[in-house]
Amino acid sequence: MSHEIKICLEPVGFVKTDAVGHEVRDKKVISEIVFREELTEALEGIEEFSHLFILFWLNKISDQSRKIMKVHPRGRNDMPLLGIFATRTPHRTNPIGLTRVKLLNVEGNVITVQGLDAFDCTPVLDIKPFDSWDTAADFKVPEWWLKLEKERTNKKE
Amino acid sequence: MSHEIKICLEPVGFVKTDAVGHEVRDKKVISEIVFREELTEALEGIEEFSHLFILFWLNKISDQSRKIMKVHPRGRNDMPLLGIFATRTPHRTNPIGLTRVKLLNVEGNVITVQGLDAFDCTPVLDIKPFDSWDTAADFKVPEWWLKLEKERTNKKE
Numbered sequence: 001m002s003h004e005i006k007i008c009l010e011p012v013g014f015v016k017t018d019a020v021g022h023e024v025r026d027k028k029v030i031s032e033i034v035f036r037e038e039l040t041e042a043l044e045g046i047e048e049f050s051h052l053f054i055l056f057w058l059n060k061i062s063d064q065s066r067k068i069m070k071v072h073p074r075g076r077n078d079m080p081l082l083g084i085f086a087t088r089t090p091h092r093t094n095p096i097g098l099t100r101v102k103l104l105n106v107e108g109n110v111i112t113v114q115g116l117d118a119f120d121c122t123p124v125l126d127i128k129p130f131d132s133w134d135t136a137a138d139f140k141v142p143e144w145w146l147k148l149e150k151e152r153t154n155k156k157e
Numbered sequence: 158m159s160h161e162i163k164i165c166l167e168p169v170g171f172v173k174t175d176a177v178g179h180e181v182r183d184k185k186v187i188s189e190i191v192f193r194e195e196l197t198e199a200l201e202g203i204e205e206f207s208h209l210f211i212l213f214w215l216n217k218i219s220d221q222s223r224k225i226m227k228v229h230p231r232g233r234n235d236m237p238l239l240g241i242f243a244t245r246t247p248h249r250t251n252p253i254g255l256t257r258v259k260l261l262n263v264e265g266n267v268i269t270v271q272g273l274d275a276f277d278c279t280p281v282l283d284i285k286p287f288d289s290w291d292t293a294a295d296f297k298v299p300e301w302w303l304k305l306e307k308e309r310t311n312k313k314e
Contacts (some may be wrong), residue, residue, distance in 0.1 A: 005280055007166040007214055009251045027290075039250065042226045045243035048299035055212070055253060057164055069199045085284050086202030093196065094166045094282045096212060098255070100291050123162055125251045127242050131302060133184075134257050135292050142205035145288060 011057065011123035012039055013109070015116065027115045033124050035109040047106045051130035054116055057123040058095035065091045079144050097122075100130060168214065168280035169196055170266070172273065184272045187261065190281050197266040204263045208287035211273055214280040215252035222248045236301050243299075254279075257287060 013035035023029060033054070035043065046052070068091040073079040084092055097118060105112040111127075118124075170192035180186060190211070192200065203209070225248040230236040241249055258270040268284075275281075 005168055009164040011162055012250050042240040042242045044240035050297035051293045053255060083199040083201035085199050086286060088285055092283060093169050096283050098285055126249060126253050128245055128255055129243060130293060130296055131298050136208045136257060136287060139287055140207035141288050
């Protein structure tokens with residue numbers, strides 16, 4: 001099996017948002033995705049779904065960062081040192097972001113979504129409608145994940 | 158905003174499965190993902206999650222198919238003609254597959270998963286742990302999706 005496969009992509013559109021820095025991680029943030037105009041008709045029918053997956057290119061990640069093998073979640077030393085595939089860190093071999101968002105509006109080549117943790121001008125690679133095969137009723141996450149999540153929720157209250 | 162961004166990826170591993178043709182769509186199918194050996198440590202800690210997302214490259218999709226704008230879901234003429242972004246068709250501008258799977262085992266650079274609808278030798282681009290941000294309690298899908306899903310369930314019974 002050869003690893004010498006060339007995979008080349010071009011963005012289908014770009015993120016437009018006023019949120020900067022950590023603000024993008026707020027699940028209330030509303031962003032637009034502006035698609036390449038020639039792809040407008042490829043959006044037809046998407047308005048019937050309430051949620052989407054957005055796949056985007058983490059274009060701030062350097063080639064050097066793509067070689068990182070292990071991280072502390074959120075860069076916190078009180079968290080275990082874990083393989084990058086066991087986390088959602090942006091420092092990944094192939095830095096593709098994946099976020100479930102709420103679809104708010106579709107107008108021409110622009111869709112408006114809520115909960116996209118991507119910076120302004122981020123290249124979008126693909127979007128997919130969210131369906132019941134994407135959910136999981138009884139899923140398990142590690143202790144460290146639950147701890148981070150609890151802190152996040154407490155901070156908001 | 159320039160669209161002239163070059164995005165280049167290389168596989169992190171490959172799918173290994175005995176399932177062929179339509180068999181891969183059976184959610185009971187068990188596959189392996191064999192990672193590049195140098196990425197073995199990047200898997201550390203993943204065993205604590207029960208479910209993962211697998212992002213893979215749909216390498217059977219031709220350059221011509223990447224220009225398709227609209228499809229009938231499952232190629233069925235009794236289904237509406239929809240923009241590709243409103244479906245999970247493999248005929249996409251950037252043919253990246255996304256499937257939630259159950260993680261069964263981790264051993265060295267090989268993980269065993271259930272429910273991956275990818276053919277043998279499919280290049281894997283990334284894997285991500287599944288967490289509660291990926292779920293959605295009240296999501297809406299179109300009538301055509303419900304109809305297809307009902308047929309699929311009936312067939313199994």
